[in-house]
Amino acid sequence: MKTDDFDYNLPPELIAQAPAPVRDACNLLVMDRVTGDVEDRIFSDIADYLRPGDLLVANETRVLPARLLGTKRNTGGAAEVFLLRECGGPEPRTNRLAYWEVLVRPGKRLKPGTGAVVDFTNADGKVVLSAEIIDWAEGAQKGERVAKLTTELPSLDEALHAVGHTPLPPYIRNYTGDEELYQTVYSRRESSAAAPTAGLHFTPELIARLQEMGVGWKTVELEVGLDTFRVVDEDDPTQHTIHTEYYTVSQDTIDAINETHARGGRVIAVGTTSVRSLESAWDADANDGEGGLVARDREATSLYILPGYEFKTVDALITNFHVPRSTLMMLVSAFSSREHILAAYEHAIEKRYRLLSFGDAMFIH
Numbered sequence: 405m406k407t408d409d410f411d412y413n414l415p416p417e418l419i420a421q422a423p424a425p426v427r428d429a430c431n432l433l434v435m436d437r438v439t440g441d442v443e444d445r446i447f448s449d450i451a452d453y454l455r456p457g458d459l460l461v462a463n464e465t466r467v468l469p470a471r472l473l474g475t476k477r478n479t480g481g482a483a484e485v486f487l488l489r490e491c492g493g494p495e496p497r498t499n500r501l502a503y504w505e506v507l508v509r510p511g512k513r514l515k516p517g518t519g520a521v522v523d524f525t526n527a528d529g530k531v532v533l534s535a536e537i538i539d540w541a542e543g544a545q546k547g548e549r550v551a552k553l554t555t556e557l558p559s560l561d562e563a564l565h566a567v568g569h570t571p572l573p574p575y576i577r578n579y580t581g582d583e584e585l586y587q588t589v590y591s592r593r594e595s596s597a598a599a600p601t602a603g604l605h606f607t608p609e610l611i612a613r614l615q616e617m618g619v620g621w622k623t624v625e626l627e628v629g630l631d632t633f634r635v636v637d638e639d640d641p642t643q644h645t646i647h648t649e650y651y652t653v654s655q656d657t658i659d660a661i662n663e664t665h666a667r668g669g670r671v672i673a674v675g676t677t678s679v680r681s682l683e684s685a686w687d688a689d690a691n692d693g694e695g696g697l698v699a700r701d702r703e704a705t706s707l708y709i710l711p712g713y714e715f716k717t718v719d720a721l722i723t724n725f726h727v728p729r730s731t732l733m734m735l736v737s738a739f740s741s742r743e744h745i746l747a748a749y750e751h752a753i754e755k756r757y758r759l760l761s762f763g764d765a766m767f768i769h
Contacts, residue, residue, distance in 0.1 A: 405711065407636045407644075409742055410733040412749050419575050420762035423585045428610050431757050431764035433748060437720075440744035442751055447605045447765055450722070456618030457669035459660055460722075463600035463677045464623040466591035469568030472535070474524035476513065483522045484509040485535045485551060486571065487564075488597060488630065497561035501554050507630065508537065511547040516540055524567040532556065533563040571597055573633055573761045575727075586762075596628040601724045601761045602675030620669075622660045624681040626651040626705075635729040646708040646731055649677075653685040655699040661717060662697070670719035670769075676732050679718050679739075680707050686716040709735040711742060720769040725752060725759040740768055 424430040428448040435442045445452070454460075470487035486507040508514040514522070520537040533555045541548035555563035570583040588603035590611070615621055631647030638644045661671050661682070673679045682697070684705035690696035697717060708731065721739055726732040737745045748766065757764045 405641060407639055407641045407729050410636075410641070410730070410737060411728045412746055413753075414728055414759065415753060418753065418756065418759045418763075420758035420760060420764075421576055422579060422581055423604065423762045424758075424764075427585075427589075427605050427607050430605055431755075432605075433752050433757065433764065433766045435740065435744065435748050435766060435768050437740040437744070437768050440740070440747055442748055444755060448610060450767060451610075451614060451617065453767055453769060454614060454617065454619050454672070455669070457620075457664065457667055458672055459620035459622060459664040459669060460614070460672050460674055461622050461624060461657065461661070461678050461682060462588070462590060462603050462606075462674035463626050463628075463681065464588070464590055464592045465596040465600060465625050465627060465677075466587055466594045467570055467596050467599050467628075468594045469564050469570055470597050471569040471571040472522075472524050472533070472564075472567060473569065474522045474533075474535075474567075477521040477523050477534075478519070481513070483514060485522055485524075486597070486630070487568075488541075488548070489627070491550065497564065498559045500556070500558075500560060501552070502560055503538075504551050504553055505541045506535065506549055506551045507547045508549050508551075509547060514549065516549065524563075526566045532566050533560075573598065575633075575760060576762060590623070593625065595625065597630050598628045598632055599761065600626070600628060600675045600677045602678075602722050602765060604762075605722075605765050606674070620660055620664065622657040624651065624653045624657060624678055626677040626681045628677055632732070633727065633730075635727060636731060636734075641710060641731075641734060644708070644731070646706050648704050648706045649680070650702045651681040651684060651700060651705050652702050653681055653697065653700045658685070658697040658699055671717055672720040672722065672769075673718045674722045676721075676723055676726075676735050679715075679721060679735065680705060680709070682717040683707060683709065683715065709738050711738045713738045715739065720767070723766050723768065724761065725749065725757065725763055725766065727760065736766075736768065
């Protein structure tokens with residue numbers, strides 16, 4: 405197995421630069437995970453492939469206004485600070501001071517020990533948030549630092565919403581539409597640097613219609629990081645170190661999953677982040693060694709799913725189309741096969757599907 409095995413030719417013009425005008429009116433490529441057979445539908449047709457007693461499990465995380473555009477205090481030059489994760493855990497942003505791991509630009513001019521401070525102004529031109537670069541992030545990659553964030557507003561949360569922007573993937577350029585369209589309609593706590601994009605296609609009406617059919621709906625939470633967009637650089641994918649993310653799976657969701665499987669229903673993950681959450685929550689030693697899901701409250705996961713992985717919980721998957729040579733291409737290949745996935749992608753490209761985060765969807769069953 406080589407990383408090149410998960411490569412494909414991604415036409416730049418098919419990278420969706422804006423969401424579909426109607427969330428559930430985008431294209432849906434339905435694929436049989438065993439045979440590789442495909443059908444072309446629209447997303448609202450997902451109802452035709454679900455049965456009473458099935459259970460959808462979605463990632464309810466919400467994207468932070470994590471992209472901060474400001475000026476360096478000592479020179480007035482432009483600078484960008486991107487919030488990655490709060491040091492010490494997901495503390496409520498109710499205080500006026502916090503320490504965050506961040507990604508900075510320009511990295512060469514924002515180094516610890518130089519007194520580097522970036523100020524961020526609101527619409528009235530008043531500085532309401534400042535970031536002092538105080539340290540290198542642990543295991544730092546290029547541009548990663550630790551910043552001390554301070555504000556004179558009542559809370560950091562208020563300051564972030566005054567000056568921050570919803571971050572979009574690097575391949576989406578010059579988007580000027582409604583930033584709320586990069587949030588799922590069921591999102592809750594702001595905890596992620598990127599959206600769980602498979603869920604963007606659901607509308608409240610579609611969810612209600614599925615529930616009326618007898619399809620269950622439960623959620624998990626996985627804090628999606630920027631590393632989700634990084635490709636695998638190593639020739640041998642097994643030598644790649646996958647990023648760590650934090651996830652929560654409640655006992656309520658686990659009970660629903662166990663009940664679904666007990667009555668012969670399918671557990672359908674909405675997105676690869678839901679897959680990683682559910683599969684990470686599996687404990688082979690649970691239930692006297694028989695294995696089972698165990699409730700998790702913001703546990704760390706570095707689960708790396710490659711072909712050959714045996715799925716313990718997930719029976720079907722709703723997902724978007726992914727970047728070539730990425731860990732997500734490897735995950736969906738593991739769920740079906742590399743050959744079936746690449747053939748499905750070739751079909752989607754021939755049919756001019758819209759690809760990546762704002763693009764169309766797949767249902768692999």
